[in-house]
Amino acid sequence: MAEITAASVKELRERTGAGMMDCKKALSENNGDMEAAVDWLRTKGLAAAAKKAGRVAAEGLVGVAVSGNKGAVVEVNSETDFVAKNDQFQAFVRNVTEIALGTDGSVEALATAAYPTGGTVQEVLTSNIATIGENQSLRRGAVLEVNQGVVVSYVHNAAAPSLGKIGVLVALESAAPADALNALGKQLAMHIAAANPLALDESGLDQEMLARERAIAEEKASTSGKPAEIVAKMVDGAIAKFAKENALVSQLFVMDNKTKIADVVAQAGKEAGSPITLKAFVRFQLGEGIEKQESDFAAEVAAAAGI
Structure with missing residues (x-):
């Protein structure tokens, strides 16, 4: 054992x-x-x-950028929040996010892309580590694009323009006027930042995650003492509830807590005079899924002093 x-x-x-x-x-x-x-x-x-x-466990910044019908979001990590406030670090994240607009958004493509002042993104990052004196990493990036419509960006807990702790992109495909699409996209992006949906719709939810949730629901239901057919219905109900709460289009809009996002989009399309399709979204939260090692400062001092 x-x-x-x-x-x-x-x-x-x-x-x-x-x-x-x-x-x-x-x-x-x-x-x-x-x-x-x-x-x-x-x-x-x-x-x-x-x-x-x-x-959230890591420090750094999430950057967003939009150009035409294309948007990019990038996360760059640092060891401390102090570095995230550094002008050099902020400029780097902003530049890399702009560079991402010309790539597929992958870390591999970003790392080898040319940096405005010379060299590659990775080479500049390596130089920044040396000059700032703290480890930094280009963690992830993503790009959204529409044929007709808009990509809207939003930053929550902004540290500077287009830089913050949560970055969201929303892609809306439509022939509706840009101002109507941008207004809707901003509201949806704010909802996504707050509600943290796991997928656009139920079909996009990770199957392994659903299987894990089903196993947990089955274990819980099995202790109820109810007949097998009732237990099965309890499990199916729990999974349906999980899917509804974690798929964007079926979530309740945070602005009124009663209208489904799918209905919000449909109504906006009617008002704009043209159907609107919520094509995709991306939400990056700083340090998401990264565990930060906690240190015992007193213990470190004692160890250094040989106590």
């Missing part, structure tokens, strides 16, 4: 909000497997892991 360390118990507590003894038992029951322990706690109703899964 795997050793259950204090560090693993602490990590599980931070991820789930469950009690220390519950976390220890979860790890013991699952042979130290962290992900299995998270699921075990969720099946017992002892964790809110789904809400914690996207927690």
Whole structure:
């Protein structure tokens, strides 16, 4: 059996909000497997892991840029928030986001793209690491484009124009006037920043994630003592609810909390005199999915002093 360390118990507590003894038992029951322990706690109703899964742990900036019918979003990480406020770092993120408009948005394409002042993006990044004195990384990028219509960008918690902690792109395909599309796109982008949908519609939800949610729902329902056919309906209901709450078009608009996003788009199309298609969206949240190592400053000082 795997050793259950204090560090693993602490990590599980931070991820789930469950009690220390519950976390220890979860790890013991699952042979130290962290992900299995998270699921075990969720099946017992002892964790809110789904809400914690996207927690922000890394520093840096997310940048957005739009040109014509094309938009780009890029995340560049740094070790501290102090660097994110650095003019040199902000200029780099802004330039890289503009450069992304001419690429497919992939890190590979961005890294080898030419930088305005000379050299490649990767070479300038390497130079910045040396001059700023802190590790930085070009983590991810994405590009959206429409044939007719607009791509609208939005930044939440802006640190500077087009730079912040959450960056959103919304692609709307339509012959409607640009001002109407931009107004709708801004509202949708703000909704996406707040509601954090996992996919455009239910068909776009990750199948592995749905299978995991189904397994958790089955485990919960199996303890209800109800007949098998009722349990099956409970599980199907739980998955349908999960899909509805996490697919953008079926989410309730945060502006009124009663209208589905699909209906918001349809109504906007009627008012604009031309159908509007919500083609795609991208949402980058700074540090999403990255765990930051916490340090014990007192312990570090003691170790350095040989205590």
